[in-house]
Amino acid sequence: MTSFPTRILGDLAVPLAGLILLALYPSQQAFLAQIAITAILVLSLDLVVGFAGLATLGHAAMFGAGAYAAGLYALHVWSEPLTGLIAGALAGAVVAGATALMLMRAHGLTFLMMTVAISQVLYEIVSKARDVTGGDDGLFGFTMQPVLGVWEFDFFGKLAFWYSLAVLWIVFVLLRRLMVTPFGQTVRAIRDDAGRVGSLGGRVYRHRVVVYTLSGGIAGLAGALSAQTVQVVGLSSLSVTYSAEILVMLVLGGTGRLWGALVGTLVFTVIHHYAASIDPVRWMLFIGLILVVIVLFLPGGLTRGIALIHAWLTGRRAP
Amino acid sequence: MTALLEVRNLTKSFGGLKVTNHVDLTLEPGARMALIGPNGAGKTTLVNLITGALAASGGSVRLMGEDVSALPEPVRAARGLIRTFQVTRLFGSMTVAENLRIGAIHRQRRSYAILRRTAVEQALDEAVARVLAQLRLTDRADTPVARLAYGEQRLVELGIALVMEPRVLLLDEPAAGVPQSESHIIMDAIDDLPEDLGVVFIEHDMDLVFRFATEIVVLVSGAVICTGTPSEIAANEEVRRVYFGEAAH
Ligand SMILES: Nc1ncnc2c1ncn2[C@@H]1O[C@H](COP(=O)(O)OP(=O)(O)OP(=O)(O)O)[C@@H](O)[C@H]1O
């Protein structure tokens, strides 16, 4: 059990990091909002990959579903943002829940291939339904009402930054809590040895469906935030390429420790930002090299590295 | 009184190989049944069939009078049919206390609890602390199981089962791999179990078998060749020939 001050500090880390980044890059708020939204998505991915131990290449399907749902909701129903977030989260959860009923019967490579297949089916559907989704052109033309009727969305992304940071904070704090509940511990136990949990009376399939649905809901929430702050939804939000990219972020930061999702997203996006402006063609090569080094020499990702350094400095053994 | 566990005509084939051959067993409350037999006799397979980890080819399993043959493994476990594994299966990323806690969570039906409620946490902590103390693992509570010696890992393996408060406990070589100096902790813990519980334990060490068993079942090539009290088994010609003859070389 971590001590009380450590826990509070952990809870405050997200707003602190947000403020520091804001001080460092005061004119880049739209970019910082993008990082926060991606971090929510990668956190939701960590729930599936890191905590449930299920490697997926289809996670963007839920993000995209949430983004399109929030866009359509704003366009046709109501352009109020908070209910839009709920619409996005529900869409993500429905896509995840419905597909989980099939997915969680599969294992290993079959599971991975099914996540790709489901993603591509959804991509095709959205791409063909031009009348509704805008197809290749994307979904646009919606504007958002002020958040809570007070804060207007602006061209510079000022509101987008605070809005996304607030949602990221809430998601992070809630997930940290969830991990130490009996449910969270059961999910981890299933990752370690599903058969053993079954021998204790645990229903592995049901827990996996629940955790996948929950994760889909959070991914959908991130999608909705993206739709509302950028006010365009593109097909790429649903793509397997994007799923792979967020998986790279997670592995970079370290799976199964929530922090990893935050660190990985930040490092990846910042490298992307700079490297792509220096060399827009070969920046992916650079990311690839870093990833190879991490996978070979630091399988727990950057946060594992930080934990090792911390343990070394304090003279304790790393957890 | 109905038997805790009644196995009738249980049969299992892997391809052409009959690994479990029309096995009958009856376990009464309070029984400490040793299941013995040479390597490959089908002891572990029998445990897997009883718990539902493997589907039987034929026969039935009754738990406290109820036919559970068609029920999946988790449902049988939830009704108090609990086993341990011959090769330790712990939750490798967790500490000793966390491992036991997974058992407690299932015993207390909290595996869907998404809130940390004080009363629930206390009940879980108490259950874990009780078993930790019983197995003399209290000062190991926060040690990751991956760092334990194998003998201590065997204790945790048993602890996970104990925290489940089983009605029927199936132990697959609980003391295997445990140094002699520590095997008594395991056998003492088994001895301390509530009276009315039924225990089946697979064991190769004949000292432990004759010390703790109230009943011995001898399994050879998937079939029960003999059942009886320790003294009956010790005197049985066939057992001496088939089992002890083989084990002695
Ligand atoms: N999944 C399986 N597929 C095919 N054959 C199997 C399988 N599991 C076990 N067997 C075979 O069934 C027989 C019984 O195995 P089992 O593990 O039940 O024996 P055991 O009595 O527990 O032996 P030991 O004392 O070595 O633990 C062996 O011949 C084994 O090779």
Ligand SMILES: [Mg+2]
């Ligand atoms: Mg065996």
